[in-house]
Amino acid sequence: MNNMKYSICFISFVFLFLMSMINFFFMIYFIMNNMVIMMEWEIISFNSMSIFMSILLDWMSLLFMMFVFLISSVVIYYSKSYMSSELNLMRFIILVLLFVFSMMLLIISPNIISILLGWDGLGLVSYCLVIYYQNLKSYNAGMLTALSNRIGDVFILMVIAWMMNYGSWNYIFYLEFMNNDWEMNMIGSLIIMAAMTKSAQIPFSSWLPAAMAAPTPVSALVHSSTLVTAGVYLLIRFNMMLLDLFFLKLLLLLSGLTMFMAGISANYEFDLKKIIALSTLSQLGLMMSILSMGLPDLAFFHLLTHAMFKALLFMCAGVIIHMMNDMQDIRFMGGISLYIPMTSLCMNISNMALCGIPFLAGFYSKDLILELVSFSNLNLSIFFLYYFSTGLTMFYTFRLVMYLMVNDYNLMSIYNLYDEDYVMLKSMMVLLFMSIISGSFLSWLIFSYPYMIYLPFNLKMMVIYVSLIGGLLGYFISNMGIYSVNKFIMTYNLSNFLCLMWFMPNLSTYGLSYYFLNFGQNLLKNIDLGWSELYSGFGMVKILKKYSGFYNIYQMNNFKIYLFSFIIWMMMILFMLLFNN
Amino acid sequence: MGQMLGSYDAKKVGLYMDDQPTFDPQAGFNYQRKPREMVAREADLISAKIPPKHRDYCAHYLLEYQSCRYKNMPMIYKCAHEKHAFLTCEKDDYELRMKEFERERRLRLREKRLVGAY
Numbered sequence: 001m002n003n004m005k006y007s008i009c010f011i012s013f014v015f016l017f018l019m020s021m022i023n024f025f026f027m028i029y030f031i032m033n034n035m036v037i038m039m040e041w042e043i044i045s046f047n048s049m050s051i052f053m054s055i056l057l058d059w060m061s062l063l064f065m066m067f068v069f070l071i072s073s074v075v076i077y078y079s080k081s082y083m084s085s086e087l088n089l090m091r092f093i094i095l096v097l098l099f100v101f102s103m104m105l106l107i108i109s110p111n112i113i114s115i116l117l118g119w120d121g122l123g124l125v126s127y128c129l130v131i132y133y134q135n136l137k138s139y140n141a142g143m144l145t146a147l148s149n150r151i152g153d154v155f156i157l158m159v160i161a162w163m164m165n166y167g168s169w170n171y172i173f174y175l176e177f178m179n180n181d182w183e184m185n186m187i188g189s190l191i192i193m194a195a196m197t198k199s200a201q202i203p204f205s206s207w208l209p210a211a212m213a214a215p216t217p218v219s220a221l222v223h224s225s226t227l228v229t230a231g232v233y234l235l236i237r238f239n240m241m242l243l244d245l246f247f248l249k250l251l252l253l254l255s256g257l258t259m260f261m262a263g264i265s266a267n268y269e270f271d272l273k274k275i276i277a278l279s280t281l282s283q284l285g286l287m288m289s290i291l292s293m294g295l296p297d298l299a300f301f302h303l304l305t306h307a308m309f310k311a312l313l314f315m316c317a318g319v320i321i322h323m324m325n326d327m328q329d330i331r332f333m334g335g336i337s338l339y340i341p342m343t344s345l346c347m348n349i350s351n352m353a354l355c356g357i358p359f360l361a362g363f364y365s366k367d368l369i370l371e372l373v374s375f376s377n378l379n380l381s382i383f384f385l386y387y388f389s390t391g392l393t394m395f396y397t398f399r400l401v402m403y404l405m406v407n408d409y410n411l412m413s414i415y416n417l418y419d420e421d422y423v424m425l426k427s428m429m430v431l432l433f434m435s436i437i438s439g440s441f442l443s444w445l446i447f448s449y450p451y452m453i454y455l456p457f458n459l460k461m462m463v464i465y466v467s468l469i470g471g472l473l474g475y476f477i478s479n480m481g482i483y484s485v486n487k488f489i490m491t492y493n494l495s496n497f498l499c500l501m502w503f504m505p506n507l508s509t510y511g512l513s514y515y516f517l518n519f520g521q522n523l524l525k526n527i528d529l530g531w532s533e534l535y536s537g538f539g540m541v542k543i544l545k546k547y548s549g550f551y552n553i554y555q556m557n558n559f560k561i562y563l564f565s566f567i568i569w570m571m572m573i574l575f576m577l578l579f580n581n
Numbered sequence: 582m583g584q585m586l587g588s589y590d591a592k593k594v595g596l597y598m599d600d601q602p603t604f605d606p607q608a609g610f611n612y613q614r615k616p617r618e619m620v621a622r623e624a625d626l627i628s629a630k631i632p633p634k635h636r637d638y639c640a641h642y643l644l645e646y647q648s649c650r651y652k653n654m655p656m657i658y659k660c661a662h663e664k665h666a667f668l669t670c671e672k673d674d675y676e677l678r679m680k681e682f683e684r685e686r687r688l689r690l691r692e693k694r695l696v697g698a699y
Contacts, residue, residue: 032654034630377598444657448650449635449643450664452671 008093009080016073016100023066031059031445038110040170049167056110056172060300063446064107064233067304068226070434071311072100074427075221081423082217082318092132096221099125103226107233110172112163115234116156119198122227123149129218130211141213144509148207152197152231155190162187175241189247191238196251199231199284202258206505208281212273216318219273224280224314225307232287232303239296252292256385259285261502263392267399267477268499272317272328275400278501279354280310282389289386290369293376301446302365305439309353309361312431316347319424320404323417330400335409339417344405346428351397353435355467356390364439366390370463371453390463391470398474407478588682594689602681604688617677639670 029035036058043051076096083089102121109115123146131142162183163169171187178184195201200208211223222228235242242248262281269275283306291299320336320343321328337344353360356367373386497503503511533539554561588598606614621640629647631640646667649660 028655032651445655448647449632450646450668452668452675454672454675 013073013077016069020066020069023062027059027062054111055108061107067307068103071225074430075217078424078427079217081421112169112171130214138213141210145207145211148204152194155194159187159190188242188245192247195231195235202254206508209274209277212277220311220314224310229303235291236296236300243294248292255285255288256382259389260385263389264498265501266396270329272330276313298369305361305365308438309350309435312350312435315428316343319343330403332410333404334407337405342420346432350435355394355397361435361439364443374459387466391466394467394470395474398471399478402478591686596686602685642667642670
């Protein structure tokens with residue numbers, strides 16, 4: 001059985017890693033020659049409408065595929081150790097491979113029908129992976145994830161219906177030529193809404209932290225670096241069409257609010273994986289907002305660097321959770337750098353990359369984004385949302401590091417402290433290397449036309465100012481003693497609002513279903529069990545029974561009854577005669 | 582943001598960021614001003630597949646950078662000098678446009694003062 005486990009993980013790892021390398025070389029070749037390859041197979045054609053299976057290979061799709069293959073290969077290698085006690089490891093690996101396949105369909109396709117295949121595949125596999133540990137919490141989280149994503153699927157279906165007017169579903173041909181068409185604007189708005197569900201923007205944010213019920217390798221691959229970026233990738237592809245839409249401006253506000261909300265909620269959270277999930281949400285907001293400012297290449301750049309360090313962060317979290325005897329609450333952790341120094345090193349570096357500490361991966365993308373925000377002609381509130389959120393990133397990262405590594409150990413499960421797991425460490429080292437170099441490498445590689453930025457000194461240093469303030473606040477907050485609890489009670493309602501993601505999980509679960517369920521219950525009580533029962537079911541039987549009993553008595557030909565009715569009639573006639581006079 | 586703050590005052594004279602200069606370019610200068618010169622040739626830009634929005638007055642530096650990228654792929658850090666030359670040119674161009682914007686603002690103010698509206 002062990003050999004079996006070894007082989008499936010190892011074969012998948014080798015296959016995915018080789019695919020990643022092949023994609024890398026092709027990507028270099030494509031960028032170098034400014035090449036695009038498009039292939040089409042006609043599947044069916046009727047009434048001047050054709051359904052094609054299309055493949056679009058350009059540097060963007062190849063680069064994204066390379067990153068997805070690389071992360072999935074190391075995640076599978078990591079799963080060999082992380083999921084070693086799993087009985088159905090084969091099932092798990094097949095699900096992950098199915099996920100990679102769906103992602104590939106989405107990445108390479110310029111056709112909205114094959115995108116739907118990939119899109120739906122992602123939703124389905126993601127549901128299967130969220131409910132992988134079969135318990136009630138996972139089922140609820142899985143249902144929330146699947147149904148939220150289902151809304152996006154419906155929007156894509158509506159786009160397919162709208163695009164039938166053009167006779168083909170190859171959207172890539174219509175992006176520029178049909179730019180001013182009213183129908184194309186409609187399609188653009190629907191695509192934005194679909195992307196918002198997949199990338200968990202407000203008001204569809206609640207599923208992302210809930211999806212943390214999945215096994216940690218899945219979180220590393222699916223819910224941080226690949227699945228959630230599918231929406232961003234779709235909008236990057238559609239970007240040239242969307243720029244004039246009002247809806248894109250709305251998206252700028254919503255995504256700005258998403259990153260702000262996620263940043264604040266992460267500071268209130270104590271679940272290790274949920275903190276990282278909320279940080280993912282915050283970074284997704286950043287990608288979406290820079291995308292809605294019309295800079296898709298920057299969004300793509302941040303998508304790639306973020307994928308690397310966030311997958312690494314989740315993998316480190318997985319090691320810590322194993323070590324803490326499956327405990328995820330950071331209040332029970334502390335001082336782990338003494339027990340697992342190499343994992344702590346990886347964790348610190350990925351955290352620093354997330355914060356945008358110079359010369360790590362996140363710095364190149366985040367700093368460029370923020371400088372271009374400063375450079376462009378934007379509303380002041382959007383500007384503040386960007387900078388507050390950057391400060392908040394530093395805030396929750398510092399708080400997390402203080403809880404995990406600096407503060408004292410809480411002796412919750414000291415018997416379980418063990419040495420580093422080298423299988424997991426080896427896979428983390430690959431991502432560690434990428435988290436350090438990918439920012440610099442990609443910034444040279446993908447920006448054929450570099451951005452010129454020209455800012456006053458203080459505006460240029462603004463990122464460092466807000467980061468320093470955020471870090472200091474994070475340090476103070478993590479050291480808050482129990483005396484501050486009383487102060488929190490004073491602001492209980494506000495804390496509740498902020499830590500529950502602005503009540504969004506409530507809105508998208510109870511908020512949506514409560515009134516409908518309540519209405520249904522009332523219908524059941526009043527109509528099904530009430531009036532309709534009275535008039536049709538139970539009531540009718542009762543009436544029929546009563547009257548048939550009554551008639552039955554008549555039909556018994558009882559002499560007494562005839563006599564009695566004769567007397568009554570006689571009395572009535574007598575009365576009538578008497579009173580007539 | 583910086584641009585917004587910098588151009589806020591200009592709205593008083595009806596000047597917005599995308600406006601073109603309206604005064605005589607030579608007004609108030611003792612020497613002959615030279616208009617900017619497009620060095621890169623259209624044919625070269627087309628053959629290098631440079632998108633129209635990047636075909637500005639610094640496009641000749643961009644062409645050099647692109648050819649260097651092609652030669653050194655994937656070790657593009659070797660093209661740091663070409664990139665720097667391009668960005669410096671872009672920065673000078675930006676500065677020039679900002680100065681022209683400020684000149685336009687001051688000239689409009691002066692015009693208003695002269696007619697007694699301000």
